[in-house]
Amino acid sequence: MRIGTILRPALIVVLIALVLRPTWFAPVFAPFAPAGGPVIYDRASLLSLSLSHLTLVVLASAAATLVAVTLAILVTRPAGAAFRPLSRTITNMGQTFPPVAVLALAVPMLGFGAGPTLVALFLYGLLPIFENAMTGLSTLPPATIEAARGIGLNRWQRLIRVELPLALPVMLTGIRLSVVISLGTATIGSTVAARTLGEVIIAGLLTNNTAYVLQGGLIVGLFAVLIYDALVQLEARLISRTGG
Amino acid sequence: MIEIDGITKVYDGTAAVDNVSMIVETGTITVIVGTSGSGKTTLLRMINRLVEPTSGEVRINGDATSAEKPHLLRRRIGYAIQGHGLFPHHTVARNIGAVPELLNWSKGDIRARVDELLTLLAMEPAQFRDRYPAELSGGQQQRVGVARALASRPDLLLMDEPFGALDPIIRMRAQEDLRRIQQQLGSTIMLITHDMEEAIRLGDRVAVMDAGRLVQHGTPAEIVARPATEFVANMVGDVERPLRLLSLVPVSEIMEEGPAEGDALPAEASLRDALSACLWTGRDAVPVMRDGSGPGRVTLASIRARAERRA
Numbered sequence: 001m002r003i004g005t006i007l008r009p010a011l012i013v014v015l016i017a018l019v020l021r022p023t024w025f026a027p028v029f030a031p032f033a034p035a036g037g038p039v040i041y042d043r044a045s046l047l048s049l050s051l052s053h054l055t056l057v058v059l060a061s062a063a064a065t066l067v068a069v070t071l072a073i074l075v076t077r078p079a080g081a082a083f084r085p086l087s088r089t090i091t092n093m094g095q096t097f098p099p100v101a102v103l104a105l106a107v108p109m110l111g112f113g114a115g116p117t118l119v120a121l122f123l124y125g126l127l128p129i130f131e132n133a134m135t136g137l138s139t140l141p142p143a144t145i146e147a148a149r150g151i152g153l154n155r156w157q158r159l160i161r162v163e164l165p166l167a168l169p170v171m172l173t174g175i176r177l178s179v180v181i182s183l184g185t186a187t188i189g190s191t192v193a194a195r196t197l198g199e200v201i202i203a204g205l206l207t208n209n210t211a212y213v214l215q216g217g218l219i220v221g222l223f224a225v226l227i228y229d230a231l232v233q234l235e236a237r238l239i240s241r242t243g244g
Numbered sequence: 245m246i247e248i249d250g251i252t253k254v255y256d257g258t259a260a261v262d263n264v265s266m267i268v269e270t271g272t273i274t275v276i277v278g279t280s281g282s283g284k285t286t287l288l289r290m291i292n293r294l295v296e297p298t299s300g301e302v303r304i305n306g307d308a309t310s311a312e313k314p315h316l317l318r319r320r321i322g323y324a325i326q327g328h329g330l331f332p333h334h335t336v337a338r339n340i341g342a343v344p345e346l347l348n349w350s351k352g353d354i355r356a357r358v359d360e361l362l363t364l365l366a367m368e369p370a371q372f373r374d375r376y377p378a379e380l381s382g383g384q385q386q387r388v389g390v391a392r393a394l395a396s397r398p399d400l401l402l403m404d405e406p407f408g409a410l411d412p413i414i415r416m417r418a419q420e421d422l423r424r425i426q427q428q429l430g431s432t433i434m435l436i437t438h439d440m441e442e443a444i445r446l447g448d449r450v451a452v453m454d455a456g457r458l459v460q461h462g463t464p465a466e467i468v469a470r471p472a473t474e475f476v477a478n479m480v481g482d483v484e485r486p487l488r489l490l491s492l493v494p495v496s497e498i499m500e501e502g503p504a505e506g507d508a509l510p511a512e513a514s515l516r517d518a519l520s521a522c523l524w525t526g527r528d529a530v531p532v533m534r535d536g537s538g539p540g541r542v543t544l545a546s547i548r549a550r551a552e553r554r555a
Contacts, residue, residue, distance in 0.1 A: 147329025150294060150402075151343050151392065152318035165333045 008229065015222040019046045022215065033211035041200045041212050050219065052195040056114060057182045060121030065175055068126045072133035073159065087130070095127035099185050103192050117189030117196070124185055125178035132174025136167030169239050176231040183224045187216070245270050246291070246400055246432065251300030253286050260286045262456040263300070268400075268449070270305075273426055273433045275447035277440055277479065283456040284436045288402050291434065292321045304399055319343055322393030322401035326408035328385045330377040336362075336388050337373040343396040361391040364425060383414040390422065394431070403435040407442070419446055440479050444468065444488055452476050465492050469554050486551050491516040495532050495542050498550050504529040504541035511535075515550060518542045 017024055022040045033039040071087050074080040099120040106116030140163060148162045187198030197220050204212025246268040253261045261283040268274045278284045289295040291302050293314040302309045309317055322343075330339050338345075340361055341354040349357070359369040365387040377385055386406065393401055406422075407415045423446060426433055437443055443450045444464040451461040452475070460472040468488045471477040480488060493515045508531040509518055521530045522544050529543040 141329075141332070143325060143327040143329035144331060145329075146294075147323065147325060147389075148331070150292060150318060150323035150325065150329075152315045152346055153342075154315040157346070162331060 004229075008226075011222060011226060015219065015226065018215070018219050018222070019050050022046055025215070029211035029215060032214055033209055034207075037207070037209055037211075039211050041203065041215055043203065044195075044199065046197075046200070046219065049195060049197050049199060050223070052114075053183075053186055053197045053220075054223070056117055056121065056186050056189065056194065056196060057179060060118050060186075061125055061175065061179050061182055063118075064122050064125035064178060065129055067122075068129035068174075069133045069171065072130055072137055073164075076134060076137040077155075084134075091127045091130045094123040097123065099124050099188055100191075103188065107192050112193040114189070114194045116192050117186065117194040120189070121182045121185060125182050128177040128181070129171070129174040132177075133167065133171045136170030137163055139170075140166050169235050172231060172235045172238065176228060176235070179231070180224050180228050183220060183227065187220055245305060246434070247303040248287075248291070249301045249303065251287070251290055251297045251302060253283075253290060253295060254298045259283075259456045261290065261297075264453075264456075264458045265300075266451060266458060266461050268432060268434060270432050271430045272448040273423075273435060273446055274449045274451060275443040276434065276436050276451045276453060277438065277443040278453035279438060279479075281455075282453040284453045285404055287453065288404055288434060288436050291400070292318045292323060292402055294318075319346055319396065320399055322396070322398040324389045324393040324401070324403045324406045326405040328377075328389035328409075330385060330388060330392070332377050335374050335376060336380070339377065339388055340391045340395050342392060343398075347396055349396075357395055358391075361394060364428070365391055365421065382410055383418065386410060386414075386418060387421070390425075394425070394429070397429075399432065401431050401433045403433060405436055405438070407437075422446065440481070440488075444492065452479060465489065468492070487516055487519075489554070490514060490519060490547065490551055493550060496534070498546045499532050499534070499540040499542055500546065502529070502541045502543075504531040504539075504543075506530060508533045508539050509542075515542070515547050519544075519547050522547070 022042075026039050030039050068091065071091075075084040075087050102120035102123055103116050106119045110116050110119065144162065144166070145158070148158045153161065186194075186196045187201055189196045190198030190202050197216050200216030200219075201213050204210065204214075204216065248264060248266050248268075250263050250265050251261060252259055252263050264283075264287055266274075276284045276287065286295055290297045291309070293309060304320075331342070334342070337355070337358045340358045341349075344354045344357060358373065362369040362372055367384065367387060372380070372384070372388075377388065380388065386409070390403075390406065393403070407418050410418055419442065422433075425431070435446065444467070447464055449461065450464050450467045452459050452467065452472075454473070454475045460467060460476050467476060468480055468485055471480055491514045494511075495509060495513050495515060495518050496511055498515070504527070506525055506527055507521075509521060511532060511534050513532070518530055518532075522528065528545075529541045531539040531541050533539055
């Protein structure tokens with residue numbers, strides 16, 4: 001029996017309890033709270049913050065996946081090869097630009113709230129998905145692609161039936177990296193009033209309350225670890241099916 | 245009937261295939277043999293338009309291939325390549341049924357065809373249908389590749405070094421299987437190889453290519469006995485020539501009445517087999533089994549006389 005089979009359910013239980021019944025953990029966090037100060041964050045429901053946090057991440061990652069994969073498909077076609085360096089530069093810039101700077105620049109245009117956070121997460125998530133999708137689509141087994149053409153699949157059928165399914169495991173690795181980065185980065189969104197778990201951490205930092213910081217950080221961390229793990233499992237299943 | 249009419253492919257001013265014409269009769273195997281860089285693969289790929297010819301035309305049963313959309317044309321032409329090129333994410337059944345699926349056959353028809361082909365290739369359908377290519381041996385993968393190429397009963401089957409990745413023993417079996425299936429189905433096959441031995445064993449016709457040109461096209465016996473150029477002679481190999489010739493003649497051709505000692509050869513053995521049996525066991529004659537009238541024999545002297553005829 002592998003360690004994951006015990007550890008995984010245990011972590012899930014801890015996470016659910018942290019989100020739904022935070023008061024249970026009061027004794028654990030009490031030593032970190034300032035004397036006489038509150039131990040458990042109660043200005044908003046942790047469940048609704050978690051859901052809002054995850055929704056932001058899912059929306060941003062879905063948009064980033066859609067755009068990055070479409071871009072990767074276009075630049076791996078013979079007609080799009082010329083745009084490969086350009087699209088690389090663009091996605092690299094998205095990654096280089098610090099999310100905080102994107103937030104600051106986006107606020108005047110989009111106002112406070114979820115909007116600027118979505119933009120920042122989207123831009124930040126493009127690169128890993130794009131790079132992996134491009135690698136996946138340009139390192140397919142040549143004999144298989146040759147055979148796909150040779151038996152009479154047209155371009156569209158080759159893409160849908162052969163290229164995308166074979167590149168999927170590598171693409172998923174990129175999506176996984178991007179999702180995990182977004183989960184952490186989304187906490188910064190609370191500086192521009194997006195509802196995320198960052199709210200708990202920032203409240204802790206502002207009031208010098210380490211208990212809040214730990215509580216928020218622990219929940220975000222557990223989400224990241226468990227979602228990462230779930231995506232690894234999904235990839236492993238796909239790879240075993242394609243016999244790779 | 246496949247007519248290749250003055251086909252040429254020019255890459256950067258050099259002709260990879262230079263004005264090649266030949267006719268392939270329906271129901272025969274034509275083996276194109278040449279060294280690497282001789283243009284044989286380019287020639288084959290121009291037939292299903294994976295490569296567009298610079299000039300010239302290919303006609304299948306009278307219809308020019310240029311008149312049809314390339315991907316629709318390819319669905320009528322089977323294609324099997326070295327290293328099989330199976331889809332690793334599809335089961336054996338889906339791989340074999342790929343072209344019938346593109347042609348919108350019914351599910352039942354596809355299933356029946358898949359089972360029929362697996363049986364033909366000596367792979368138990370119930371055992372192999374739902375496996376993935378990675379779970380098969382190299383020889384099995386190659387057979388599935390051939391089954392996929394045959395699935396839609398194509399007018400023509402193109403094979404690009406289909407046995408290149410197999411070890412010698414499996415390779416020999418795969419060649420025998422292909423011969424048997426071709427005779428059973430009456431398929432028209434064009435096959436590429438760099439191995440003259442394979443060309444002589446499989447081909448009804450052998451086409452030898454050198455530097456983009458078709459240098460000789462004839463029966464295996466003609467190629468061996470009367471090579472048109474130095475290059476063909478080299479491909480056949482001077483030392484091997486008498487033995488290659490003998491391997492094309494069945495023992496039944498010079499079998500005579502009379503007694504002989506030792507183990508008998510089967511009637512479909514070649515004179516090369518008979519010669520080998522004589523030399524190895526130190527006999528001057530070997531018995532040959534035949535139907536009805538008891539065993540006949542082949543003598544060393546008659547093999548020698550046959551070899552001296554050089555045809």
